[in-house]
Amino acid sequence: MVSGSFAAHEWSNHISIQSNSMQWQYTENISGLDSYVYKYDIDKRQGNKDDFVSAWELLKKDKQMRDKFRTSIEQKMDVKINNSSNGIEILDIDASLSDRALGPDKTLTSITNTFVVNYRLEEYLLQNSSTLWLLGEPESRLSVRFPEGTGIISTRGIDNVSLLACELSGRFANDPNQTLKPGEAEITYHINQTSINNTDVSTDPSLMTPVDEDVSVAPTPTIPIPFIPSASILLIITVAVIVSKH
Numbered sequence: 001m002v003s004g005s006f007a008a009h010e011w012s013n014h015i016s017i018q019s020n021s022m023q024w025q026y027t028e029n030i031s032g033l034d035s036y037v038y039k040y041d042i043d044k045r046q047g048n049k050d051d052f053v054s055a056w057e058l059l060k061k062d063k064q065m066r067d068k069f070r071t072s073i074e075q076k077m078d079v080k081i082n083n084s085s086n087g088i089e090i091l092d093i094d095a096s097l098s099d100r101a102l103g104p105d106k107t108l109t110s111i112t113n114t115f116v117v118n119y120r121l122e123e124y125l126l127q128n129s130s131t132l133w134l135l136g137e138p139e140s141r142l143s144v145r146f147p148e149g150t151g152i153i154s155t156r157g158i159d160n161v162s163l164l165a166c167e168l169s170g171r172f173a174n175d176p177n178q179t180l181k182p183g184e185a186e187i188t189y190h191i192n193q194t195s196i197n198n199t200d201v202s203t204d205p206s207l208m209t210p211v212d213e214d215v216s217v218a219p220t221p222t223i224p225i226p227f228i229p230s231a232s233i234l235l236i237i238t239v240a241v242i243v244s245k246h
Contacts (some may be wrong), residue, residue: 009034012141013172015134019147020121022079022088028113039105053102062095069093069115079119080133087122094118131188138174138182143167149192157185 014025030038039053046064047057070093077085094116100109126147136142142158146166155161157180158170174182 008032010140011137013134013136013143015142015144017126017132017144017146018121019126020123022119022121024079024117024119026115026117028111028115030111030113032108035101035109035111036106038111039101039103039107042101043105051105053105055102058097058099058101061101062097065097065113065115066093066095069095069117073117076135078135081121081125081129082131083133087125089120091118091120126191130190131186134172134185134187136172136183136185138172140172141169142172142185143169144187146189147191151190151192153188153190155185155187156180157183158187 008029008031010029012027012029014027016023016025042053042057042061043049043051046060047054070090073090077088079085079088081088096114098111098113100111130153132144134142134144144167146152146168148166150166152163152168155168155170157173157178158168159173159175161168161170163169168187172183172185173180176182180186
């Protein structure tokens with residue numbers, strides 16, 4: 001049954017870049033014969049070799065994969081900005097292994113695992129950057145979401161490139177004849193800095209409604225005083241004098 005099944009093991013990469021951080025999510029899809037090999041490896045290397053993958057064996061595999069990712073990235077950084085990894089720091093690595101790997105290792109199934117690597121970027125990197133270099137699995141799917149206002153200028157090492165707003169998608173190339181090595185990708189871009197900074201409309205003079213100096217200012221309204229004739233005034237005074245004498 002196992003020998004007659006096809007094998008499939010695919011990776012996809014989803015990258016999201018913010019003003020001072022980057023998240024790289026790896027999705028691993030395993031099916032067919034590869035699912036048997038995957039579970040067999042867990043049972044034999046992490047477990048008690050009883051042809052059954054238990055929860056504690058899967059937890060050990062989880063920890064192994066986190067350590068493997070960190071060691072691999074620290075030995076060969078998979079991200080560079082302007083040909084340098086200075087100012088790029090790994091914050092944490094998370095793993096989520098599918099529970100579909102549990103059970104007898106000889107059963108074939110579809111397994112999807114997710115790994116997330118969070119990076120911290122120094123603030124000056126995006127302000128002065130123009131080139132992003134990435135290292136991934138050749139022929140694996142790739143999507144990169146840049147901050148709003150980013151313009152993609154050119155790409156190298158990426159096949160079937162498509163652009164939608166600030167997101168690029170394609171596949172890591174596997175052509176040894178290219179100037180880059182298989183699995184290397186380079187994206188040249190420009191970020192409009194004003195679009196990634198929060199702007200306070202109340203304090204930014206350029207966003208306030210201008211005052212038209214040609215428009216005259218209306219005077220402050222006043223309460224009108226009724227007109228009293230002078231003869232009426234004299235009469236009022238005379239009456240007041242007579243009343244005061246009595």
